[in-house]
Amino acid sequence: MEKKHKQSRFKDVWRQLRKNKLAVVALVVLVLLLLVAIFGPLIAPYPYAQQNPRASYAGSSAEHWLGTDKLGRDILSRLIVGARYSLEMGVIAVAIASAIGITIGAIAGFYGRWVDNLCMRLLDIYQAVPMLLLAITLAAILGPSLRNAIIALGIGMVPSFARLMRASVLTVREKEYVEAARAINASDARIIAKHIVPNAMAPIMVEITMGVGSCILAGAALSFIGLGVQPPTPEWGSMIAEARDVMREHPTLALYPGICVMISVLACNLLGDGLRDALDPRLKN
Amino acid sequence: MAALLEVRDLKKYFKTGGGMLHAVDGVSFSLDQGKTLGVVGESGCGKSTLGRTILHLCDVTSGQIFFEGEDITYPTRKQLHRLRENMQIIFQDPFSSLNPRMSVSEAIMEPLILRGGMTKADMLAETRRLMDTVGLAARFENAYPHELDGGRRQRIGIARALSLKPKFIVCDEPVSALDVSIQAQIINLMLDLQEERGLAYMFVTHDLSVVKYISDDIMVMYLGQMVEKAPADELFNDTRHPYTKALLSAIPIPNIHNKKKRILLQGEITSPINPKPGCRFMARCRYASPECAEPQVLEEYAPNHYVACWKHKSIS
Numbered sequence: 001m002e003k004k005h006k007q008s009r010f011k012d013v014w015r016q017l018r019k020n021k022l023a024v025v026a027l028v029v030l031v032l033l034l035l036v037a038i039f040g041p042l043i044a045p046y047p048y049a050q051q052n053p054r055a056s057y058a059g060s061s062a063e064h065w066l067g068t069d070k071l072g073r074d075i076l077s078r079l080i081v082g083a084r085y086s087l088e089m090g091v092i093a094v095a096i097a098s099a100i101g102i103t104i105g106a107i108a109g110f111y112g113r114w115v116d117n118l119c120m121r122l123l124d125i126y127q128a129v130p131m132l133l134l135a136i137t138l139a140a141i142l143g144p145s146l147r148n149a150i151i152a153l154g155i156g157m158v159p160s161f162a163r164l165m166r167a168s169v170l171t172v173r174e175k176e177y178v179e180a181a182r183a184i185n186a187s188d189a190r191i192i193a194k195h196i197v198p199n200a201m202a203p204i205m206v207e208i209t210m211g212v213g214s215c216i217l218a219g220a221a222l223s224f225i226g227l228g229v230q231p232p233t234p235e236w237g238s239m240i241a242e243a244r245d246v247m248r249e250h251p252t253l254a255l256y257p258g259i260c261v262m263i264s265v266l267a268c269n270l271l272g273d274g275l276r277d278a279l280d281p282r283l284k285n
Numbered sequence: 286m287a288a289l290l291e292v293r294d295l296k297k298y299f300k301t302g303g304g305m306l307h308a309v310d311g312v313s314f315s316l317d318q319g320k321t322l323g324v325v326g327e328s329g330c331g332k333s334t335l336g337r338t339i340l341h342l343c344d345v346t347s348g349q350i351f352f353e354g355e356d357i358t359y360p361t362r363k364q365l366h367r368l369r370e371n372m373q374i375i376f377q378d379p380f381s382s383l384n385p386r387m388s389v390s391e392a393i394m395e396p397l398i399l400r401g402g403m404t405k406a407d408m409l410a411e412t413r414r415l416m417d418t419v420g421l422a423a424r425f426e427n428a429y430p431h432e433l434d435g436g437r438r439q440r441i442g443i444a445r446a447l448s449l450k451p452k453f454i455v456c457d458e459p460v461s462a463l464d465v466s467i468q469a470q471i472i473n474l475m476l477d478l479q480e481e482r483g484l485a486y487m488f489v490t491h492d493l494s495v496v497k498y499i500s501d502d503i504m505v506m507y508l509g510q511m512v513e514k515a516p517a518d519e520l521f522n523d524t525r526h527p528y529t530k531a532l533l534s535a536i537p538i539p540n541i542h543n544k545k546k547r548i549l550l551q552g553e554i555t556s557p558i559n560p561k562p563g564c565r566f567m568a569r570c571r572y573a574s575p576e577c578a579e580p581q582v583l584e585e586y587a588p589n590h591y592v593a594c595w596k597h598k599s600i601s
Contacts, residue, residue: 177383179337181395184396
């Protein structure tokens with residue numbers, strides 16, 4: 001019984017989301033990407049690192065649908081395997097950022113006064129440095145690797161989650177059910193966890209979806225400048241970096257991973273847009 | 286025997302940009318077990334703030350509150366916990382006083398969980414009993430507030446307030462957000478519960494016909510001050526304060542032959558921010574004279590009938 005009703009709320013949002021064709025397409029694309037990321041090595045036609053010196057820079061053919069790179073490695077296989085690294089960067093970085101950001105935002109918004117002031121002024125300082133620049137600096141300090149790139153991106157994304165959560169909490173805090181909870185002796189921690197955060201999550205869901213997109217993009221940028229995933233790991237950003245030198249002769253080498261980044265970022269943004277509309281209470285029923 | 290609840294010269298001021306807002310300004314009353322005090326007044330007169338201050342949902346500025354003879358004006362954390370089991374509140378708007386993400390049974394069970402000392406099965410059984418008490422069918426157990434109508438939502442609010450077996454409940458306009466047909470059901474439910482459990486109510490409302498029906502005593506507030514307090518019948522039959530007269534004349538009477546004269550108040554309500562010491566109703570009172578600018582004293586006009594107007598004897 002319990003479960004059925006929890007699902008019915010989910011169904012409401014789903015019904016709204018389904019009306020938005022672009023968002024549905026985006027969702028399908030993301031699910032496909034996710035499947036590719038999980039089963040990548042199994043569905044790739046060649047091992048991603050298998051070299052074939054005689055077939056370097058081969059064009060599209062029946063054996064290599066998207067051609068090969070300098071070392072004769074199959075581009076399609078590398079893109080498929082690379083999906084995992086790109087998605088991993090996006091998803092984990094956003095998970096880190098939202099966990100920290102939601103906590104800071106909820107506490108700042110709930111307690112207000114000097115707590116709020118302190119948190120927000122610190123975030124102001126933090127945000128004075130552009131997110132990508134901060135991530136680059138952190139990745140450079142921590143040393144280039146996938147894990148460090150994820151940490152850098154995650155930390156860089158914190159302020160936007162914290163601010164959004166704070167704004168959302170400020171509106172929920174004034175609701176009468178928060179006072180009702182206080183009247184039955186609920187502790188601050190319980191009020192935040194049970195009454196405020198669940199009701200302040202709607203805008204965060206949108207930010208999470210879009211954040212995955214921007215983290216994929218920023219992750220590719222980090223890898224492109226050599227601060228993220230290291231070769232020979234076929235991350236999309238590092239594939240573009242490798243293709244940079246031969247861009248004039250073989251533009252498709254940079255184009256294909258570029259398209260992959262574009263499609264996944266676009267899908268995240270479109271789904272985020274769709275979610276924003278679906279979660280808007282004014283559109284209910 | 287001491288009164289269940291006694292409030293002495295209670296004040297609650299809010300700091301605003303323009304100065305001190307006197308939301309509740311020197312209100313005193315006492316309430317016995319099983320009785321109902323109706324609190325009436327127009328919007329913004331501090332009647333809701335009075336209820337919230339008594340429950341310590343906002344801090345007391347000055348004055349004293351006694352519950353069962355114990356001074357609870359500035360309670361310790363432990364005292365406050367115990368107090369809130371004895372004093373509860375039913376909110377005005379059942380559409381905003383329930384967490385939209387909690388099912389009916391979760392909402393009713395929450396106070397029990399917070400009090401602790403019960404097994405899950407006991408709490409569930411108690412929740413079902415409470416739902417039955419307030420007339421909520423068991424099939425709504427897993428429903429969410431947005432699936433229910435206002436009357437049913439308000440029943441959830443009542444069940445929550447009852448769950449800790451309080452002795453005193455502040456009813457903050459519990460029916461003003463409901464349809465008239467539902468209002469009667471909810472009020473009758475509350476009266477039944479009062480009789481069964483010996484509850485004391487402080488019934489805050491602006492609906493005068495409701496307050497006459499349920500109250501033992503009625504307190505009329507104007508701009509944070511108590512202007513008149515009397516047993517319900519006496520207030521209606523022997524009204525003394527000019528403001529109460531104007532208020533009562535506004536009750537519609539469903540009788541075409543009874544052409545009552547409405548007393549229409551002129552002018553705006555005085556600002557509650559840094560008010561002058563005199564009678565606050567003076568600016569709109571048709572009996573006003575320069576002497577009204579002096580502070581008004583609450584006088585006992587008849588047994589248990591208090592008026593804060595120095596002219597109360599001369600006005601008929």
